[in-house]
Every structure is written in C-alpha cells, then in structure tokens.
Amino acid sequence: MPPEFPDFQPEDVYADRLPPSRVDCYPQEAGIIALAIDGRDRIGFAFDDGRIAVGSLDAPAEFVALEGHDGVSLALCAGPKGGFVSGGDDGRAVLIAADGTRTELLPPGKDWVHAVAASPASGLIALGVGKTARVFDAAGKALGSTAPVASAVTGVAFNPKGKRIAVAHYGGVSLWYAGGLTGTPKLLPWKGSHVSVTWSPDGRFVVTGTQDKELHGWRVEDEVDMRMSGYAAKVKSFSWSADERWLACSGSPLVTAWDFIGKGPMGRPPHQFGGAEEFLATHVAAHPKLPVVAAAFEDGRIEMGRFAVEGQVLLKEVGGGLPTGLAWTADGGRLLMTTEDGEFFVVDLEDLKVAAKEQKKRK
Amino acid sequence: MNQVPVTVLTGYLGAGKTTLLNRILTEQHGKRYAVVVNEFGEIGIDNDLVVETDEEVFEMNNGCICCTVRGDLIRILTGLMRRKGKFDAILIETTGLADPAPVAQTFFVDEDVQAKAKLDAVVTVVDALNIEARLKDSKEAREQIAFADVILLNKTDLVAPADLDRIEGIIRGINKAAEIHRTTNSQVPLDRVLDRGAFDLDRILAIEPDFLEGGHVHSHNEDITSISFTQIDPLDENKFNRWISNLLQTKGQDILRSKGILSFANQDDQFVFQGVHMLLDGDYRRPWAPDDPRISRIVFIGRNLDVAALKAGFEACRAA
Known part of the structure; x- marks a missing residue:
C-alpha cells in the first residue's frame, strides 16, 4: 500500500511544531491512573483518589467527576454503547453510560476487579472478579459467571463479534461463549502466569503478556503456540493496527510490532522503533485509520512510528510524569496522554485526520 | 522514587503472629499500614487498609527451577501502589504453613513491585514451647526460621531459662544472620521489627565468622544450617560476580538465603547483596567508615552446604 498520509521523516519533530497542550478539564489535583475514550470521543479518567471523571474535549470545562471506588480503579475501558466501565480494588464495578448515568454492576466486595472489557459489537461487558469472569449486558444486567479459574483473573478480552471471551489466568487462557458461561471452557494452555490478554480483530489469534516478560500467542483454530520474547518488562499494553495486521506492544525501549498476516509472526522479526534506549514504552495506541502507531514512554515522551517503515517522529518531549494512558480520538486527529502526576496532554495531529479522510475518499 | 517498605510476617500456627500484627496495627506510631492477610480472622483494624488474598503461588518460566512466586502479591502490591500516599508501609501476613521463599522471591522478579516496594524484613514468630517438636516434623517451620531477618522467640514465659538458651542455640544454628528477640505475647519494641533495612546490615557485620576446624563440616540431609566467612583482602x-552467580545457579535450590557486605578493590562504598535461592540482588550502599576495617562478610543459609568448597570459592575472589 503506498503512503496515504503525510510522509514523515525521523528528523521531523511534531512536538516543536505542535506543542501538546495541557488541558485543565478536571476539578482538582489528583493523579490520573487510567484513561479511556469511547467511540463518541467522550473521555474517561480514573483518579488515584477513586473518582472517575468524564467529559469531552469540546467542552473541557464541563468534565464531571463521579464516585468511582472506595479505593482506586484497577481497570477502565470504554463501555459497549459508549461511556465507561471501571473495576476497582474495593470489589466494585461501575458502568457510566454515555449520558452520565451511573450503574453499579457489582457492589463493594472482597474480590478485586482486575480486568474489564466491553464489546460494541455484542453490547456485552466482561469483568474479571477474583477467580471468575462475569458477563453483563449493556444496561448493566448480570448475565452470568464462569466457574473459578486457576488463579485470579488478570485479563479479559472479547472476540471481534463479542460472543466469546478470553480469560487470562495461571496456566493459560480459557475461552468461553458469553452465552454459555456454565459450560466447559476451551483451554489454551501455557505454563506460567499470564498478566494481560488481547484477541486479534480478525478473531484468529489470542495473545497474552506473561510474567516471564514474553508474549504468548495461540492460533485459535488449531491451538498452535507462539512465543515472542525479548521484552524488558511485562507487556501490559497492546494495540492492533487499523488494517488488523500488526500487533504493537509495550514492554521494551523499542516499540515492537508483530506481523500477524498469514500463519502469524513466527519466524519473522518484529518491526521496531524508538528513539531512546533507557526508557521503556508503557503504552501503545495504533492510529484508528492509518498504518501508524503512537507510543508513550516512561520518561513522558510520545513517539510515532509507521508499521514496516524505519524510524519514528517525536510527538511530545520528555516530562509530565509516568504515562498512565494513551488514546486516539475516533477521527485520528488528536492523541491523548495522561500521567501519574495528573497531567493530561493533547497532541493535535490535524494532518493525520486529513490524511485519513483522503485515504477513505481514494478507497 | 521512594519504595514502600514491606514487612513479611511468618510463623507456624499458634506462634503469635496475629498478636504481633494486632500490636503493630494498634500501637500509636503515626504510620498507616496496608495489610495483606490470608483471612480477615481476628484482626481488629479500623483505620488501616486490609486486603484478603489466597496464596497464589506459581513457577516462573525463567529456567530457574525453584523460582516460585506469589502472583497474588504482585497484583495486590501493584494495585495498592495506585493509591498514592494512602499508606506508609505494607505488612504481609502469611499462613502458618507457608514456605516463605515465594513471598521473598516475588520482590526479586517483578519489575513493577521492585519499582515501588522493597522487602524490608522477614519477621518470624517462633513458639518457644513447641518449636523443637515443629523443627522435627515441619519443613516449613525450619524454612520460616531460615528466611527470617528478625526472629521473635515468643512465649518465653512458658519455657525455663535454660531451655530458652538451648532453643536459641538451635535457632542460631539454622540462621545466624537473624536478630533474635525473646518475647512474651509478641511484645517487642516495634522499631525492632519495622523499618529494619539499614539495621540488617549491622547484624551481618556483627556475625562471627566460622572457622574450619577438623574434617567434618559438611552438613547433611534436610538440616538447614548457616555459615559465614570473612575476608580482609x-x-x-568480576571474580565475585562470576562465582556467586555460578554458585547460585548450581546450588541455589539448597541455598535458601545468602547475604553479604563486600569490600571490592578500588571502591570506597560497601557492596551489599542478598539472594533468595537462585535470585540475587546487590548494589553499592554506603561508604566504608574511615576507621572501620574493610572486611568482607558473607553468610549462606541452606542445606547440604559444602563449607570447604564455599570457603575456597570465596577466597578465590580476592583481588590479585
């Protein structure tokens, strides 16, 4: 595919040209520990004091902070029909609908809610609660729970249709049909502790980050194992490219992107980029339309690289604190980053939005 | 970045661990604790944050066969760290039957835990009345003593003074690097069990070295012993790093803990290291005091320790 957005060279520094703006859109000083953006560009933050703020970039003064957790959110994601889902270390899970209505999915309890996922395709929500996964509909009605797995659930992910869930735990991943939670799951086994999970947008692969600082993948069809190693830390952030071909990952100073075309990434080195050696990538976010991916690093930098093309551009200089979230607006025109110190940065990338529109027209 | 100190409380069933925990939590010390327990049980806590957990142990796939880790602690510690500034320290109470190795190893293998928390001390409460019987029938009781940085020899009111000396001798035989406090009702000044990081080094510095006398020094079967060496040169x-990594790679299953304060050639700072089975961590900590003799000290606690080989290996690390 020819380049369909403004070519960038490694020496281009977007940050000089387009300084990211710090937006004051939440009521008071607090650290931000998670960021999510829904399909309608509503933004959700989890603060380190337990509150969850929601609002829009178009009206930054109108962000509202809602009661979230007695402790803090451990996992935040966009809701199935917009809005947000948050699970916390108070055992509570809340659904904040697009109109701001707050529904308690789970009351406070003993088991922490470590993992959340939602599927716009099916309208379902999945939570990892202690050693079980539970499924809810878009209105917040409980649909069922799995039997306990080998350890606390560390990750949940829906397949593209939102009909199946992948549940990560010690010893592998269990796949359940959301409509058949009482049934026996299909186990994708691999020894060790799996700490995060993603299901490829084409539905063919399930990939986990492991405690052993590797990625482990399975081809769902035939359960062929794939091991991808070389990480300096656990891989906690994944992002699939818009064309569904590449999986970009955090966990090392270079952003790695594995090529899942055909039978999968085995035998092919990953595409890598990154401009500094000492700081790890903490979050990755693939552009929603173009074959590029942004990454946030421990030192507060943001860089952007292009799948299969050497080099990267700097989108934001170092500083602002440890990143806690990175996300694109739906049109791909703005990139958002939050930090542990409570900073919220917006990088304006209008030219990418224009390029994405042009690409669409040409198609 | 400030790492939150974590104190691990171990001790066989009925030794007085929960009494110690309650004492720490109720005494006025101005500190806020997050407490990780296996069961809420008899802990009476109003202001502190208590997390209940199952001991979820798993084996790492890092080629180190005895490397078991508490995955639940990784999740809970990293989760707790999201509550910035809500507590000053963390206490972890283990079950009476727990092997302390996975807890200790957790602090060596996980980068998120290492970034934000540090293992301050393993505190083991020992029931003076029953410990001799426990040491005979329980591997865990022996390991809990072997892993300790601080030992409370508790329930001393139930045991005659002469017996106490003998029991303390047995404990010393297993672990000569730990501080031992004789207590009743787990009553101990809290600065003896909390915030021990720095004091631990002084304890190592105070250990008397073992001298090789006679022929039979090879410990046998499941007995855990400790030995220590000093070196003036x-x-x-490089030699030391090669030796210790190779040693722990090959003998790390038997060597439960290793600790040392070392004087390296051309270095003004003390090098401090500690190991748990095959895992090792060390760095330059503080300068040698001008009038202190620069003596390297090393302690091994474990089974089947080949004292002669260890001594020869340590001596071979002398700078040329």
Whole structure:
C-alpha cells in the first residue's frame, strides 16, 4: 500500500511544531491512573483518589467527576454503547453510560476487579472478579459467571463479534461463549502466569503478556503456540493496527510490532522503533485509520512510528510524569496522554485526520 | 522514587503472629499500614487498609527451577501502589504453613513491585514451647526460621531459662544472620521489627565468622544450617560476580538465603547483596567508615552446604 498520509521523516519533530497542550478539564489535583475514550470521543479518567471523571474535549470545562471506588480503579475501558466501565480494588464495578448515568454492576466486595472489557459489537461487558469472569449486558444486567479459574483473573478480552471471551489466568487462557458461561471452557494452555490478554480483530489469534516478560500467542483454530520474547518488562499494553495486521506492544525501549498476516509472526522479526534506549514504552495506541502507531514512554515522551517503515517522529518531549494512558480520538486527529502526576496532554495531529479522510475518499 | 517498605510476617500456627500484627496495627506510631492477610480472622483494624488474598503461588518460566512466586502479591502490591500516599508501609501476613521463599522471591522478579516496594524484613514468630517438636516434623517451620531477618522467640514465659538458651542455640544454628528477640505475647519494641533495612546490615557485620576446624563440616540431609566467612583482602568484583552467580545457579535450590557486605578493590562504598535461592540482588550502599576495617562478610543459609568448597570459592575472589 503506498503512503496515504503525510510522509514523515525521523528528523521531523511534531512536538516543536505542535506543542501538546495541557488541558485543565478536571476539578482538582489528583493523579490520573487510567484513561479511556469511547467511540463518541467522550473521555474517561480514573483518579488515584477513586473518582472517575468524564467529559469531552469540546467542552473541557464541563468534565464531571463521579464516585468511582472506595479505593482506586484497577481497570477502565470504554463501555459497549459508549461511556465507561471501571473495576476497582474495593470489589466494585461501575458502568457510566454515555449520558452520565451511573450503574453499579457489582457492589463493594472482597474480590478485586482486575480486568474489564466491553464489546460494541455484542453490547456485552466482561469483568474479571477474583477467580471468575462475569458477563453483563449493556444496561448493566448480570448475565452470568464462569466457574473459578486457576488463579485470579488478570485479563479479559472479547472476540471481534463479542460472543466469546478470553480469560487470562495461571496456566493459560480459557475461552468461553458469553452465552454459555456454565459450560466447559476451551483451554489454551501455557505454563506460567499470564498478566494481560488481547484477541486479534480478525478473531484468529489470542495473545497474552506473561510474567516471564514474553508474549504468548495461540492460533485459535488449531491451538498452535507462539512465543515472542525479548521484552524488558511485562507487556501490559497492546494495540492492533487499523488494517488488523500488526500487533504493537509495550514492554521494551523499542516499540515492537508483530506481523500477524498469514500463519502469524513466527519466524519473522518484529518491526521496531524508538528513539531512546533507557526508557521503556508503557503504552501503545495504533492510529484508528492509518498504518501508524503512537507510543508513550516512561520518561513522558510520545513517539510515532509507521508499521514496516524505519524510524519514528517525536510527538511530545520528555516530562509530565509516568504515562498512565494513551488514546486516539475516533477521527485520528488528536492523541491523548495522561500521567501519574495528573497531567493530561493533547497532541493535535490535524494532518493525520486529513490524511485519513483522503485515504477513505481514494478507497 | 521512594519504595514502600514491606514487612513479611511468618510463623507456624499458634506462634503469635496475629498478636504481633494486632500490636503493630494498634500501637500509636503515626504510620498507616496496608495489610495483606490470608483471612480477615481476628484482626481488629479500623483505620488501616486490609486486603484478603489466597496464596497464589506459581513457577516462573525463567529456567530457574525453584523460582516460585506469589502472583497474588504482585497484583495486590501493584494495585495498592495506585493509591498514592494512602499508606506508609505494607505488612504481609502469611499462613502458618507457608514456605516463605515465594513471598521473598516475588520482590526479586517483578519489575513493577521492585519499582515501588522493597522487602524490608522477614519477621518470624517462633513458639518457644513447641518449636523443637515443629523443627522435627515441619519443613516449613525450619524454612520460616531460615528466611527470617528478625526472629521473635515468643512465649518465653512458658519455657525455663535454660531451655530458652538451648532453643536459641538451635535457632542460631539454622540462621545466624537473624536478630533474635525473646518475647512474651509478641511484645517487642516495634522499631525492632519495622523499618529494619539499614539495621540488617549491622547484624551481618556483627556475625562471627566460622572457622574450619577438623574434617567434618559438611552438613547433611534436610538440616538447614548457616555459615559465614570473612575476608580482609579486597575482592575482585568480576571474580565475585562470576562465582556467586555460578554458585547460585548450581546450588541455589539448597541455598535458601545468602547475604553479604563486600569490600571490592578500588571502591570506597560497601557492596551489599542478598539472594533468595537462585535470585540475587546487590548494589553499592554506603561508604566504608574511615576507621572501620574493610572486611568482607558473607553468610549462606541452606542445606547440604559444602563449607570447604564455599570457603575456597570465596577466597578465590580476592583481588590479585
């Protein structure tokens, strides 16, 4: 595919040209520990004091902070029909609908809610609660729970249709049909502790980050194992490219992107980029339309690289604190980053939005 | 970045662990604790944050066969760290039957835990009345003593003074690097069990070295013993690193803990290291005091320790 957005060279520094703006859109000083953006560009933050703020970039003064957790959110994601889902270390899970209505999915309890996922395709929500996964509909009605797995659930992910869930735990991943939670799951086994999970947008692969600082993948069809190693830390952030071909990952100073075309990434080195050696990538976010991916690093930098093309551009200089979230607006025109110190940065990338529109027209 | 100190409380069933925990939590010390327990049980806590957990142990796939880790602690510690500034320290109470190795190893293998928390001390409460019987029938009771940085020899009111000396001798035989406090009702000044990081080094510095006398020094079967060596000559850092990594790779299943304060050639700072089975961590900590003799000290606690080989290996690390 020819380049369909403004070519960038490694020496281009977007940050000089387009300084990211710090937006004051939440009521008071607090650290931000998670960021999510829904399909309608509503933004959700989890603060380190337990509150969850929601609002829009178009009206930054109108962000509202809602009661979230007695402790803090451990996992935040966009809701199935917009809005947000948050699970916390108070055992509570809340659904904040697009109109701001707050529904308690789970009351406070003993088991922490470590993992959340939602599927716009099916309208379902999945939570990892202690050693079980539970499924809810878009209105917040409980649909069922799995039997306990080998350890606390560390990750949940829906397949593209939102009909199946992948549940990560010690010893592998269990796949359940959301409509058949009482049934026996299909186990994708691999020894060790799996700490995060993603299901490829084409539905063919399930990939986990492991405690052993590797990625482990399975081809769902035939359960062929794939091991991808070389990480300096656990891989906690994944992002699939818009064309569904590449999986970009955090966990090392270079952003790695594995090529899942055909039978999968085995035998092919990953595409890598990154401009500094000492700081790890903490979050990755693939552009929603173009074959590029942004990454946030421990030192507060943001860089952007292009799948299969050497080099990267700097989108934001170092500083602002440890990143806690990175996300694109739906049109791909703005990139958002939050930090542990409570900073919220917006990088304006209008030219990418224009390029994405042009690409669409040409198609 | 400030790492939150974590104190691990171990002790066989009925030794007085929960009494100690309650004492720590109720005494006025101005500190806020997050407490990780296996069961809420009899802990009476109003202001502190209590997390209940199952001991979820798993084996790492890092080629180190005895490397078991508490995955639940990784999740809970990293989760707790999201509550910035809500507590000053963390206490972890283990079950009476727990092997302390996975807890200790957790602090060596996980980068998120290492970034934000540090293992301050393993505190083991020992029931003076029953410990001799426990040491005979329980591997865990022996390991809990072997892993300790601080030992409370508790329930001393139930045991005659002469017996106490004998029991303390047995404990010393297993672990000569730990501080031992004789207590009743787990009553101990809290600065003896909390915030021990720095004091631990002084304890190592105070250990008397073992001298090789006679022929039979090879410990046998499941007995856990400890041995220590000193060296006046400065050590070569590379030689030492090669030796200790190879030693722990090959004998790490038997060596439960290793600790040392070392004087490397051409270095003004003390090098401090500690190991748990095959895992090792060390760095330059503080300068040698001008009038202190620069003596390297090393302690091994474990089974089947080949004292002669260890001594020869340590001596071979001398700088040329």
